[in-house]
Amino acid sequence: MSRDSFDRELQEIKRNLFQVTGEVRKNLTASVRYLEKRDMQGASIIIESDEMINQKCLEIEEQCLNIIATQQPVATDLRLLFSILQISTEIERIGDYAKGIARISLKIGPGKLIKPLIDIPRMEEIAGQMLDDAIRAFAEDDEQAARTIPARDLQIDVLYNQVHRELITFIMEKPSSIEQTMMLDWVAHNLERVGERVINICERVIFTVTGVSVDLN
Amino acid sequence: METEVTRMQAEDYSLFYGQFKALNKINIKIPANRVTAFIGPSGCGKSTFLRSFNRMNDLIPSVTTTGTVYLDGKDVGKQDVVELRRKVGMVFQRPNPFPKSIFDNVAYGPRLHGTKNKSDLAVLVEKSLRRSALWDEVKDDLQKSGMSLSGGQQQRLCIARAIAVNPEVILMDEPASALDPVATLKIEELMNELKNKYTIAIVTHNMQQAGRVSDYTAFMLTDENRSGNLIEFGATKQIFTTPSDSRTEDYISGRFG
Numbered sequence: 249m250s251r252d253s254f255d256r257e258l259q260e261i262k263r264n265l266f267q268v269t270g271e272v273r274k275n276l277t278a279s280v281r282y283l284e285k286r287d288m289q290g291a292s293i294i295i296e297s298d299e300m301i302n303q304k305c306l307e308i309e310e311q312c313l314n315i316i317a318t319q320q321p322v323a324t325d326l327r328l329l330f331s332i333l334q335i336s337t338e339i340e341r342i343g344d345y346a347k348g349i350a351r352i353s354l355k356i357g358p359g360k361l362i363k364p365l366i367d368i369p370r371m372e373e374i375a376g377q378m379l380d381d382a383i384r385a386f387a388e389d390d391e392q393a394a395r396t397i398p399a400r401d402l403q404i405d406v407l408y409n410q411v412h413r414e415l416i417t418f419i420m421e422k423p424s425s426i427e428q429t430m431m432l433d434w435v436a437h438n439l440e441r442v443g444e445r446v447i448n449i450c451e452r453v454i455f456t457v458t459g460v461s462v463d464l465n
Numbered sequence: 466m467e468t469e470v471t472r473m474q475a476e477d478y479s480l481f482y483g484q485f486k487a488l489n490k491i492n493i494k495i496p497a498n499r500v501t502a503f504i505g506p507s508g509c510g511k512s513t514f515l516r517s518f519n520r521m522n523d524l525i526p527s528v529t530t531t532g533t534v535y536l537d538g539k540d541v542g543k544q545d546v547v548e549l550r551r552k553v554g555m556v557f558q559r560p561n562p563f564p565k566s567i568f569d570n571v572a573y574g575p576r577l578h579g580t581k582n583k584s585d586l587a588v589l590v591e592k593s594l595r596r597s598a599l600w601d602e603v604k605d606d607l608q609k610s611g612m613s614l615s616g617g618q619q620q621r622l623c624i625a626r627a628i629a630v631n632p633e634v635i636l637m638d639e640p641a642s643a644l645d646p647v648a649t650l651k652i653e654e655l656m657n658e659l660k661n662k663y664t665i666a667i668v669t670h671n672m673q674q675a676g677r678v679s680d681y682t683a684f685m686l687t688d689e690n691r692s693g694n695l696i697e698f699g700a701t702k703q704i705f706t707t708p709s710d711s712r713t714e715d716y717i718s719g720r721f722g
Contacts, residue, residue, distance in 0.1 A: 322672070322676070
């Protein structure tokens with residue numbers, strides 16, 4: 249006996265999760281790039297597309313509830329669905345951080361930035377790569393990868409502190425730049441949060457594979 | 466499980482129908498005052514094993530066994546079978562009340578074991594019917610035939626009949642499979658109540674039921690010789706979330722075979 253239709257449904261839910269993760273990943277990179285390039289239109293598109301991302305995450309949630317209600321999954325299947333529910337929430341929040349960066353971009357307006365962005369794009373690069381790897385670990389049930397990815401969050405934290413200190417110096421040197429400085433600090437904060445969300449995803453991967461809840465933070 | 470008191474135990478227990486080995490060296494400890502569920506595909510020996518606890522298999526001429534089944538540390542094979550079956554009661558898949566009144570159904574066992582006093586019997590019947598959650602529904606007409614009750618009520622009458630002789634263990638072989646969902650729920654609730662006083666072992670094909678009612682779950686499966694083996698035994702929570710054996714996982718998640 250096999251559970252073909254159940255397995256097909258599970259695969260579809262996973263596919264939907266990977267798809268929405270792809271959208272969020274794209275928005276995350278684009279949000280920082282548009283901030284650098286002062287691309288107002290691009291930032292607006294990110295804000296608009298977040299609505300669709302939220303909708304897709306809700307659909308995943310509904311699919312999970314339906315399959316739990318009708319198919320009574322247990323053991324690995326149940327852990328997988330439970331993890332998908334939580335991971336989709338993390339993805340949705342990462343999408344919100346990207347939208348937040350796009351909003352800041354619009355607030356700053358089309359004018360020049362007070363300084364060229366160096367550490368913020370680096371933060372995004374590391375966080376984005378962590379997200380890619382965490383989702384790959386989830387897709388491949390790679391517990392080992394899920395255990396090693398969180399260490400990279402330290403680099404993001406170091407960069408965040410660096411950005412923070414640099415921006416404070418900026419305020420001291422040029423008090424009129426305070427508004428934009430605060431906003432750029434908020435951008436760095438959003439990227440720092442992405443790292444934490446990715447760690448949560450890694451915890452879910454370990455739970456899916458082993459059934460053990462761990463705290464990797 | 467280490468902290469549990471063992472009520473029943475099987476040690477290297479094998480059962481043969483003639484030459485055919487139906488159960489292969491089963492080792493298990495059934496904890497006292499808990500519900501233990503036996504799950505597994507048809508023909509894996511769950512019911513046969515359950516019947517070994519009160520020697521119901523003795524009735525089949527070709528059956529021989531090796532190994533030992535214990536009740537409270539004593540070999541059941543060496544006990545008086547009438548006394549053993551008083552201590553280890555049984556409820557079957559189809560409710561099987563005697564064609565007698567509700568009162569007589571419940572009083573049957575105690576009478577057989579020597580309780581003759583009418584008021585003692587009346588007290589026992591009421592206590593048993595209350596414990597089996599049937600009292601409120603039948604108290605006004607205990608002389609009514611047990612056969613006139615609904616399926617769910619009949620099954621609770623059979624449970625009352627089993628507990629009237631003050632057993633230690635109640636064996637239930639798919640006790641709710643012939644009942645509708647509401648009657649099933651009542652039986653399940655009842656098991657939860659009864660385990661405070663008795664040790665319950667249940668065979669069920671309904672995995673969700675095993676998950677709902679039992680504290681421990683035993684998964685059985687036939688090997689290449691079609692003999693029933695105990696594959697995994699553990700806390701129900703563990704079996705249904707993180708089973709250790711991939712065959713258990715395949716079975717409970719419906720991917721067996």
